[in-house]
Amino acid sequence: MRITKITHSEAPIASRISNAVIDFSRMTVSVVAVHTDAVVDGEPVVGYGFHSNGRYAQTGILATRVLPRVEEAPAEAITDPATGIIDPVAVHRVAMANEKPGGHGDRAVAVGTLDMAVWDAAAKAAGLPLFRLLHRRFGTTPEPETAVWVYAAGGYYHPDKPLDGLRAEIGGYLETGYRDVKIKIGGAPLAEDMRRIETVLELLPEGSRLAVDANGRFDLATALEYARALSDYDLMWYEEPVDPLDYRAHAVLAEEYAGPLATGENLFSAADVRNLRRYGGLRPHRDVLQMDPSLSYGVAEYDAMLRDLALGGWSPRNCCPHGGNQINLALAAAYGFGGCESYPQVFEPFGGFAENTPITDGRVALPEAPGIGIELKPALHSMLRERL
Numbered sequence: 352m353r354i355t356k357i358t359h360s361e362a363p364i365a366s367r368i369s370n371a372v373i374d375f376s377r378m379t380v381s382v383v384a385v386h387t388d389a390v391v392d393g394e395p396v397v398g399y400g401f402h403s404n405g406r407y408a409q410t411g412i413l414a415t416r417v418l419p420r421v422e423e424a425p426a427e428a429i430t431d432p433a434t435g436i437i438d439p440v441a442v443h444r445v446a447m448a449n450e451k452p453g454g455h456g457d458r459a460v461a462v463g464t465l466d467m468a469v470w471d472a473a474a475k476a477a478g479l480p481l482f483r484l485l486h487r488r489f490g491t492t493p494e495p496e497t498a499v500w501v502y503a504a505g506g507y508y509h510p511d512k513p514l515d516g517l518r519a520e521i522g523g524y525l526e527t528g529y530r531d532v533k534i535k536i537g538g539a540p541l542a543e544d545m546r547r548i549e550t551v552l553e554l555l556p557e558g559s560r561l562a563v564d565a566n567g568r569f570d571l572a573t574a575l576e577y578a579r580a581l582s583d584y585d586l587m588w589y590e591e592p593v594d595p596l597d598y599r600a601h602a603v604l605a606e607e608y609a610g611p612l613a614t615g616e617n618l619f620s621a622a623d624v625r626n627l628r629r630y631g632g633l634r635p636h637r638d639v640l641q642m643d644p645s646l647s648y649g650v651a652e653y654d655a656m657l658r659d660l661a662l663g664g665w666s667p668r669n670c671c672p673h674g675g676n677q678i679n680l681a682l683a684a685a686y687g688f689g690g691c692e693s694y695p696q697v698f699e700p701f702g703g704f705a706e707n708t709p710i711t712d713g714r715v716a717l718p719e720a721p722g723i724g725i726e727l728k729p730a731l732h733s734m735l736r737e738r739l
């Protein structure tokens with residue numbers, strides 16, 4: 352199996368929503384297709400990749416550094432000799448040649464986007480759904496999970512959505528089959544955020560939980576002020592209260608706030624995660640880690656993160672990746688993560704899971720089609736085909 356060409360493009364993912372830090376009016380996303388000479392059922396194998404929302408398209412880094420290295424690599428350097436199928440871990444290594452350590456940022460997003468496409472192609476060539484291929488290679492449990500807990504991440508600030516709109520949005524998630532939800536905080540004064548929280552809590556049935564997400568907006572004093580106010584509620588978690596790289600601030604908060612804290616979606620490397628483990632003071636029996644493979648160099652780097660976290664007593668159950676897309680769902684099933692984020696109705700067509708796997712009692716099943724399952728989201732598949 353050889354890579355014949357790699358195509359990439361930039362797609363808009365703009366919307367009128369905003370969180371405490373950014374609006375999404377000019378948001379873009381990189382999309383990549385890995386074309387191969389492998390043929391399955393008469394069709395050439397093509398792997399597709401994109402990255403999660405919230406980071407902009409990485410056109411320059413893909414075009415000038417990451418993709419040429421892979422296209423110029425000899426086939427033997429990126430093929431598994433046992434199966435003859437492309438080895439995504441080897442591709443990752445080649446893509447990172449001549450890159451210095453540290454400075455993980457947009458580069459991690461570019462490599463993560465390619466990584467998704469390569470895993471999709473490898474799984475299709477192997478005739479396996481990605482979660483089963485990942486479990487064979489990295490799994491530590493006898494079997495992968497076949498369904499994963501997901502929660503509806505929404506409750507963005509929206510110019511046309513005061514409390515009535517928030518009520519309608521959350522009610523819609525519950526009707527769709529979600530049990531647990533998350534809303535944004537930190538984009539309005541504390542009193543207004545508390546009204547938003549109480550509005551949602553009034554709607555949630557027994558057994559459903561609410562998480563809140565400040566997107567790293569607060570300084571430590573404000574984060575502590577919110578923590579005191581949030582302590583009145585039994586929240587699922589308090590997410591990204593402070594800057595994601597301010598480990599000491601996390602440690603102080605973890606001493607003060609008894610409920611679960613969540614962070615990690617803006618840590619893009621195993622080195623950053625190691626620092627969080629060492630200096631962030633977070634509690635493996637309680638807190639939640641949200642690193643997102645498509646933003647952080649992909650699956651091989653995620654595996655390195657998990658191996659490091661194990662040294663501090665963290666288990667895959669503590670992980671619940673940001674991003675709400677199919678590769679994160681596949682990873683969650685393969686490793687037995689606690690769950691996976693989901694963005695119903697926003698960031699379409701990228702967000703969400705296969706159309707034949709509805710949310711049932713807060714869980715979503717993994718499709719058994721080969722690859723990531725992008726073909727099971729027809730709007731996404733045709734958009735990627737058109738652009739790539």
Ligand SMILES: [Mg+2]
Nearest residue numbers: 564590591616
């Ligand atoms: Mg978040």
